[in-house]
Amino acid sequence: MSINICRDNQDPFYRYKMPPIISKIEGRGNGIKTAVVNNADVARALARPPMYVTKFFGLELGAQTSVNEATDRYMVNGAHDATKLQDLLDIFIQKFVLCKACKNPETDIVITKDQMLYRDCKACGKRSPIDLSHKLSGVILKNPPTSAGKKGLSGGKKSKKERKEKEKDKNGDVDDAEEADGSDDELTKRIAAEASSLPPVQATSGVEEEEDDDWAVDTSEEAVRARVKELEGQVGGFAIGDDDESNGNDLYSQLGNWILEQSPKPNNVDVFKKIKELGIENKHRTLQVLAQTLFDKDILTQIEDRVPLLKKLMAGDSHEKAFLGGTERFIGLEHPELISSIPKVLHQYYSYDIISEDAILKWGSRASKKYVDKEISKKVRKAAQPFLTWLEEAESEDESDDGEDADDSE
Ligand SMILES: [Zn+2]
Structure with a gap:
């Protein structure tokens, strides 16, 4: 199953799709965390480095995050359900993905010499500015799209395999499938x-x-x-x-x-x-x-x-x-x-x-x-x-x- 990247677009022929967010609460008490299980898949559908998505959640929720592309782990401190994250993702998409002019999601993030951020639309050619007052903009400037993506390539082989394994889980009841795997958590495994x-x-x-x-x-x-x-x-x-x-x-x-x-x-x-x-x-x-x-x-x-x-x-x-x-x-x-x-x-x-x-x-x-x-x-x-x-x-x-x-x- 996949959903429209622009969720309020009702056009039945809208062709830009992404997987819905799958999250999993881990740990308890002060150590409770949310794993964004398919963060990498979602980010890929949006053509953004995975860390941008996780960081954005952390900034919006006021929660600490940790990102490890090599092990495909994307964590946000605290317990947050998938619905909440999905709503936040809409904001991310509005602010950092969609072309402001034509609402097309096929955009590149461009950093100019004077440290301005734009979304460069491949469909209509317009450049829409990115809100520099959002803290994620600072993260993007420090971790430009190309270098932020490099890390992912080095771990690419492994995470591809892991993604395939996850693909299997998606056929079943996602929530239960994630829980049924015994005592070890994903990271330890x-x-x-x-x-x-x-x-x-x-x-x-x-x-x-x-x-x-x-x-x-x-x-x-x-x-x-x-x-x-x-x-x-x-x-x-x-x-x-x-x-x-x-x-x-x-x-x-x-x-x-x-x-x-x-x-x-x-x-x-x-x-x-x-x-x-x-x-x-x-x-x-x-x-x-x-x-x-x-x-x-x-x-x-x-x-x-x-x-x-x-x-x-x-x-x-x-x-x-x-x-x-x-x-x-x-x-x-x-x-x-x-x-x-x-x-x-x-x-x-x-x-x-x-x-x-x-x-x-x-x-x-x-x-x-x-x-x-x-x-x-x-x-x-x-x-x-x-x-x-x-x-x-x-x-x-x-x-x-x-x-x-x-x-x-x-
Ligand atoms: Zn456009």
Whole structure:
């Protein structure tokens, strides 16, 4: 089914069509968001970069947005139904698409040297000015149609395939079809799919390296396992090599072993009591130990329960770093089968506000052998890359909003 681009045009032979907006509410509470599921399709029908459409919704609704063309994710904070968005889209079309003279939607956006915006009509040749007082005009000037479209081309192959999959859903009841897909949300699934399609180990692209790179790299599973064993032997369960408070290791081992010995694992209150009893409630290393001991192979279903405890103890940058280090160690050393789940784990840390995006990006930018050996450290970061990329794009997206207060609401 498709609808007229100019919805108030009653001409039965009107040939400019677009798909109606499909939206999906995700998350709950403060984290509630609306995914504009077919944002890219709608934007294509209007010959506008997808980000313009999402941004426009955000500006009109006073809501923050995030745009990721590579993963085909277009999010608006808050819950907004498709009808509302469709009405807003009419305004977008009036202001930024239709020729003012002949109402034809086949127009190009033109930016003049003096930073004026026009719709250039292919049908009648007239130029209609675009309202520069609308905040989207600022976005367009900063992201001209050509460069805003480039991003889409690079991710084109994948999103085409994804679009095809969505096309199938449209045949059924759209709302239900979207809900019926189990516990993982779309983003987590995509990240996982990307992560599992990554080639194994080997020299990493975006990851900076420390100088002493003298590993003779044997990446066979056996070799990795042998190195893991060796490393475990060297440094013991919870100790880390280059730490000067080494005589405090006992306390951390006590905490770690105490948690590991119990089945089921102790609840948050008991863990917190134990930590206080040991007097290490302010120590960043405590978080490393927790990352190594609170979870098992089902970590993805266990993080949520630990949010209150972890947030209570997370007192600064070094704490976040230690928690990520502990996670790296837990997965890299003890559960290498979970390496492909790293993006999901990080995504949960991030969306439950356990770890800030700064800390995750910092962690991801540099392999380190502080917590695990270098090869594993690289492997973990490589697996994390899809999430890191997503986060970077979301972040630069936010930065580009500076100065547009309607978009800055938290
Ligand atoms: Zn025209």
